[in-house]
Amino acid sequence: MEAQAKTALTGGAFLIQPSDAANTFTPEDFSEEQKLIEQTCNEFLDKEVIPHLLEIDKQQEGLMPSLLDKAGELGLLGAAFPQKYGGLGEDFVTATIINEALGGGHSFAVAMAAHNGIGSLPILYFGTEAQKQKYIPKLATAQMKGAYALTEPNSGSDALGARTTATLTPDGTHYLINGQKIWITNAGFADVFTVFAKVDGDKFTAFIVDRNTEGLSFGEEEHKMGIKGSSTRQLFFENCKVPVDNVLGEIGRGHIIAFNILNIGRLKLCAAALGGAKRAMNTSIAYATTREQFKTPIAQFGAIQHKLAEMAIKTFATDAALYRTAKWIADKEHELAAAGKPDSETLLGAAEEYAIECAMLKVIGSETLDYIVDEGVQIHGGNGFSDEYNISRAYRDSRINRIFEGTNEINRLLTLDMYLKRAMKGRINLMTPAMAIQKELMGIPEFGEDDAPFAAELKAIANFKKAALMCAGAAVQKLMMKIEQEQEVLMYLADMVMDTFMAESALLRAMKMQASNHEHASLAVDATRVLIADTADKVNHAGKNAVNAFADGDELRMMLLGLKRFTKTNSFNTKQARRSIAAKMVEKQRYFF
Amino acid sequence: MKILVCISQVPDTTTKIAFSDNNTQFNTAGVTLIINPYDEWYALVRALELKEAGIANTVNLVTVGKADAEPVIRKALALGGDEAIRIDTDSNDPFVVAAQIAEYAKSEGYDLVLCGKESIDYNNGVMGAMLAELLDMNYIGFASALDIAGGVATVKREIEGGEETDTCALPLVVSCQKGMSEARIPNMRGIMAARTKPLKVVAPAAISPLTTIASYDLPPAKTGVKMIDENNMDELVALLHSEAKVI
Numbered sequence: 001m002e003a004q005a006k007t008a009l010t011g012g013a014f015l016i017q018p019s020d021a022a023n024t025f026t027p028e029d030f031s032e033e034q035k036l037i038e039q040t041c042n043e044f045l046d047k048e049v050i051p052h053l054l055e056i057d058k059q060q061e062g063l064m065p066s067l068l069d070k071a072g073e074l075g076l077l078g079a080a081f082p083q084k085y086g087g088l089g090e091d092f093v094t095a096t097i098i099n100e101a102l103g104g105g106h107s108f109a110v111a112m113a114a115h116n117g118i119g120s121l122p123i124l125y126f127g128t129e130a131q132k133q134k135y136i137p138k139l140a141t142a143q144m145k146g147a148y149a150l151t152e153p154n155s156g157s158d159a160l161g162a163r164t165t166a167t168l169t170p171d172g173t174h175y176l177i178n179g180q181k182i183w184i185t186n187a188g189f190a191d192v193f194t195v196f197a198k199v200d201g202d203k204f205t206a207f208i209v210d211r212n213t214e215g216l217s218f219g220e221e222e223h224k225m226g227i228k229g230s231s232t233r234q235l236f237f238e239n240c241k242v243p244v245d246n247v248l249g250e251i252g253r254g255h256i257i258a259f260n261i262l263n264i265g266r267l268k269l270c271a272a273a274l275g276g277a278k279r280a281m282n283t284s285i286a287y288a289t290t291r292e293q294f295k296t297p298i299a300q301f302g303a304i305q306h307k308l309a310e311m312a313i314k315t316f317a318t319d320a321a322l323y324r325t326a327k328w329i330a331d332k333e334h335e336l337a338a339a340g341k342p343d344s345e346t347l348l349g350a351a352e353e354y355a356i357e358c359a360m361l362k363v364i365g366s367e368t369l370d371y372i373v374d375e376g377v378q379i380h381g382g383n384g385f386s387d388e389y390n391i392s393r394a395y396r397d398s399r400i401n402r403i404f405e406g407t408n409e410i411n412r413l414l415t416l417d418m419y420l421k422r423a424m425k426g427r428i429n430l431m432t433p434a435m436a437i438q439k440e441l442m443g444i445p446e447f448g449e450d451d452a453p454f455a456a457e458l459k460a461i462a463n464f465k466k467a468a469l470m471c472a473g474a475a476v477q478k479l480m481m482k483i484e485q486e487q488e489v490l491m492y493l494a495d496m497v498m499d500t501f502m503a504e505s506a507l508l509r510a511m512k513m514q515a516s517n518h519e520h521a522s523l524a525v526d527a528t529r530v531l532i533a534d535t536a537d538k539v540n541h542a543g544k545n546a547v548n549a550f551a552d553g554d555e556l557r558m559m560l561l562g563l564k565r566f567t568k569t570n571s572f573n574t575k576q577a578r579r580s581i582a583a584k585m586v587e588k589q590r591y592f593f
Numbered sequence: 594m595k596i597l598v599c600i601s602q603v604p605d606t607t608t609k610i611a612f613s614d615n616n617t618q619f620n621t622a623g624v625t626l627i628i629n630p631y632d633e634w635y636a637l638v639r640a641l642e643l644k645e646a647g648i649a650n651t652v653n654l655v656t657v658g659k660a661d662a663e664p665v666i667r668k669a670l671a672l673g674g675d676e677a678i679r680i681d682t683d684s685n686d687p688f689v690v691a692a693q694i695a696e697y698a699k700s701e702g703y704d705l706v707l708c709g710k711e712s713i714d715y716n717n718g719v720m721g722a723m724l725a726e727l728l729d730m731n732y733i734g735f736a737s738a739l740d741i742a743g744g745v746a747t748v749k750r751e752i753e754g755g756e757e758t759d760t761c762a763l764p765l766v767v768s769c770q771k772g773m774s775e776a777r778i779p780n781m782r783g784i785m786a787a788r789t790k791p792l793k794v795v796a797p798a799a800i801s802p803l804t805t806i807a808s809y810d811l812p813p814a815k816t817g818v819k820m821i822d823e824n825n826m827d828e829l830v831a832l833l834h835s836e837a838k839v840i
Contacts, residue, residue: 032664043778075781
């Protein structure tokens with residue numbers, strides 16, 4: 001056995017180091033207080049949001065701002081802001097719990113996340129003391145609502161290609177902003193916007209722009225496929241006169257704000273998606289147990305049980321990966337604070353450390369949610385296609401998650417890109433393990449069986465990592481700088497890394513549940529075994545497609561053999577395991593992990 | 594004025610009920626416990642409103658339960674109680690619960706004791722009255738409104754076809770129901786404050802139950818709908834008489 005890591009892994013290092021289940025934070029570790037906070041969020045949704053989804057989707061005048069006000073009164077918005085700015089100083093894990101629980105609030109969740117995240121954090125982390133004092137206490141209570149304006153008609157994924165300009169007035173007191181922003185969440189009612197524009201043609205810079213600023217006007221509400229209740233408008237800047245005191249951060253350093261905030265945003269998107277996933281799953285369980293066909297509740301049919309179990313397995317793993325990372329970030333934040341870093345740098349620094357995990361979580365969370373709402377509609381049959389049933393709203397609302405906060409394609413590319421950049425900078429040593437794998441491939445495979453608990457599962461995970469490192473290492477060697485043009489290969493490699501991260505997180509969680517004799521430990525182990533069996537096939541599939549794209553001859557043959565070796569797993573009856581999980585879901589009438 | 598609110602922990606309303614030990618015990622495995630809604634939404638919230646209005650100075654909470662009741666009582670503290678007392682025993686006999694609370698409360702000088710009209714698990718609805726008797730306090734049950742002025746309580750009760758308004762001197766025990774107040778959601782500040790609020794655990798007094806539950810039975814499973822031919826009224830009448838037993 002390899003030595004187990006005793007301390008938190010550094011960002012991305014899960015791929016080259018084993019983790020210790022006992023030191024991995026899981027949702028089972030939430031404190032009583034955190035559970036109570038989660039309950040408050042759920043009660044808030046059940047009482048104030050869910051009964052009014054129709055009015056919210058119709059954008060009933062004043063409704064969304066009033067819901068934000070109520071969430072603000074409950075202290076849910078500023079929970080993680082520092083106390084000196086009117087927040088409650090809760091840690092990152094608790095903030096993530098709030099984001100997850102409120103994530104089931106459809107359009108409200110989007111408005112809340114935009115206000116609380118990208119609408120507030122740029123000022124909190126990059127504002128001057130005066131800017132923070134002026135805005136943050138009001139944003140913490142939703143007395144002021146926040147929004148973030150980055151995207152333009154011709155710059156989406158390529159954020160730095162923005163064309164909006166900011167020109168200093170001759171008297172040096174103001175900037176005149178000219179340009180256009182699109183897809184601005186909360187635009188209909190936000191009081192303050194963080195706006196990105198270029199100074200002197202190329203200096204990408206952030207500005208705080210108040211709603212009533214001269215020269216700022218708004219487009220009509222966009223008609224969207226989903227999240228219809230979230231206000232989305234264009235912003236038009238025509239000589240919009242912003243005082244120089246409203247420059248946020250440094251001139252020409254806007255990209256630091258734009259990109260650093262996104263790390264946190266990506267993790268929180270995963271949290272919100274998870275909250276939505278759990279509610280959509282519970283709706284589907286309830287439907288499947290009451291809907292009868294052939295005089296039998298459809299939940300009794302294997303085809304439906306498969307879907308229900310798959311929903312639970314993906315959610316179990318996403319949950320595990322999310323809170324594993326959230327705790328790493330919270331710990332890193334405390335470590336940076338203890339090392340004397342100012343408040344403004346601790347969380348951002350911590351999130352930057354785990355930027356790879358944040359990018360992966362964004363993809364994992366949004367795709368888990370998409371699977372669940374899609375199969376949720378399927379379980380509802382024809383009724384799922386009707387607006388009468390909430391699952392159709394969940395389906396429409398889910399779709400945007402794979403697009404905003406960086407598309408899933410961009411986040412897949414980023415996952416690999418960050419690994420390679422960190423390897424080049426010496427922040428992470430991918431070379432040594434990659435070389436060791438090459439050497440291992442030359443040797444005779446190990447056939448010994450280790451019968452320690454979870455030995456087979458741990459070995460499977462270690463092998464998936466080897467498969468990913470082998471393929472990535474070879475791709476880099478072979479393609480060199482051209483690798484950036486081979487996006488298909490990068491996508492496959494990213495999938496190998498992500499699926500492994502998810503499976504490992506699930507395994508560590510299941511091991512920890514087993515160690516503490518958790519009520520649902522054996523089903524958690526079942527879920528993990530199903531996931532590992534599926535991950536083996538997925539890693540093999542992605543690996544084959546990747547290496548076939550760039551290797552040939554002996555090298556290709558050796559890697560295909562390696563993939564076969566590294567994705568070999570014991571036979572396992574996934575059907576039976578899924579049935580056991582589905583049976584518990586039906587018994588409990590909800591997602592039970 | 595000093596108020597005591599009685600908090601009971603009950604199974605969540607979605608709980609699947611099961612029994613153990615030859616149907617003599619309620620099986621609590623995997624059951625989520627919540628605050629009895631009548632205690633939370635009406636008794637506790639009205640007590641907090643009286644404190645916010647400056648009528649009461651102190652709102653304390655008491656529960657009879659083992660350590661597993663603590664998350665529930667912590668939630669009640671998060672909603673706004675000042676301190677909580679947990680009497681470290683468990684019983685489904687209303688007399689034991691009333692007597693344990695009385696034993697604690699008799700020397701504490703409470704002016705008003707509020708409880709829910711019943712707990713949603715055993716639905717006896719008698720604990721409040723027993724407590725009033727044991728504490729030698731006045732009692733009004735099933736109240737839907739409560740105001741206090743000049744040491745006198747004005748209480749509304751729903752009665753058959755209407756409503757009655759009573760006045761009553763303190764000290765007083767009131768059991769509360771719908772209409773008394775609106776449910777609240779604990780806010781973040783309350784939850785954080787609950788962390789440091791006192792939760793005292795006191796040893797139970799030696800009190801014997803007056804009743805014991807001999808056995809539990811689940812209601813018979815629902816049977817399917819029986820379709821009867823529209824021309825066969827005799828069969829319908831016969832079935833309504835012999836099976837449904839409604840005529």
